[in-house]
Amino acid sequence: MKTNMDLPQEWKHTTNIYEVNVRQYTKEGTFRAFEKEMPRLKNMGVKTLWFMPITPIAQQNKKGSLGSPYAASDYTSINPEFGTMDDFKHLVNEAHRLGFKVIIDWVANHTGWDHIWTKTNPEFYLKENGTFKMASGMDDIIELDYENQEMRKAMIDAMKFWIEETDIDGFRCDLASWVTVDFWKEARPEVEKIKPLFWIGEFDELESPEYGKVFDASYSWKWMHKSAEFYKDNQPIHELVDLLRKYSQIGDSSMRAWFTSNHDENSWNGTEYEKYGDITKPMAIFSATWNGIPLLYSGQELPNLKRLEFFEKDPIEWTNDCKMADFYKTLLNLKSSNPALRGGDSNVVTYLLNTSKNDKIFAYIRKNKWNEVLVVLNFSKENVEFTIDDENVSGIFKNIFDGTKRDFNTGKNFSFKISDYAVFE
Secondary structure, three states, rough: OOHHHHHHHHHOOOOOOOOOHHHHHHOOHHHHHHHHOHHHHHHOOOOEEOOOOOOEOOOOOOOOOOOOOOEEEOOOOOOOOOHHHHHHHHHHHHHHOOOOOOEEEEEEOEEEEHHHHHHHOHHHHHEEEEEEOOOOEEEEEEEEOOHHHHHHHHHHHHHHHHHHHHHOEEEEEEHHHHOHHHHHHHHHHHOOOHHHHEEEEEEEOOOHHHHHOOOEEEOEEEEEHHHHHHHHHOOHHHHHHHHHHHHHHHOOOEEEEEOOHHHHHHHHOHHHHHHHHHHHHHHHHHHOOOOOOEEEOOOOOOOOOOOOOOOOOOOOOOOOOOHHHHHHHHHHHHHHHOOHHHOOOOOEEEOOOEEEOOOOEEEEEEEEOOOOEEEEEEEHHHHHHHEEOOOOOOOOOEEOOOOEEEOOOOOOEEEOOOOOOEEEE
């Protein structure tokens, strides 16, 4: 019998997502090799594993020697690079035994040039100049025709296949807003006839609000770009605050995923350290404690300091010492255990705090009844002496990183060095 915690409408509020790049995760680059890493990730507090596309890769017009996982040649089989269907089923079963949820990347907008449908059902595709229509700016993929009802049915059947065959818990939908929203409205209830699922879409709800009504969570692209510009171009902090207010106005019907890295960012724009420099850790803390879902990428716990090749074998260079693992463990455990950090819950109220250095310090407190989490971040590139001048902060708190207690009734002054942060509960 299912408990409340098995329903996505419950566990989604306290979860986090860890993106698995199977190709680069281990030297072997297989499901079986990754499986050995799962106890470590469980210990780190990871709740949901998102696997980048696990379907076979099209060979025609492929990029590099291995091709892009986002150029599928078949929606209902396994990329042999990673192993077999039985290997993946074994992985999902083991993940469930350890308490993880498992979601897979679903690429509904396009396929590779020699996808099986190009032979069996060429009418499933958009056409241009007498051939299949190439996807915008990407010559290894071709676009599907969502006016075609048979194609839509075949796509839904393919999604159902993975639930029935492997018992996954949901989908991360690639370029979700490049697919007509009425498809997702049709697909979700149809696929969920099998079981309730978790759906995260790659779109920004500020740009595509109608998609937020279908998905449990969405991306925060505007925030990611704005926060990187903020650091590189020394922009004023109030521009970040203004953008966060816009996200908050969306309400709690859906959630944002907050991140400092992912597969696209790491490979094409640089690691989180290239983008955020001194405020990398404060940005990671923000991602784990603001309203929504924290999203981590393979190797951030090391930390991985290289841009991983996208179309070639380029394994993460693991050592026995994941220097950031305890940092993330502390944050992820707080996120899942403290009701004040529940994402998408209207019982939680977030207050931006007034400090004596609002142009350098970003501080907020999140409250859910008697549970409170206080976050103080140095978003500047200098040392800062400041006080929190805000009636929303009072009482005794515990610092989650060092366990020390602090009474905010007797003093609210801080002395932060560059990169400093504090999180209290």
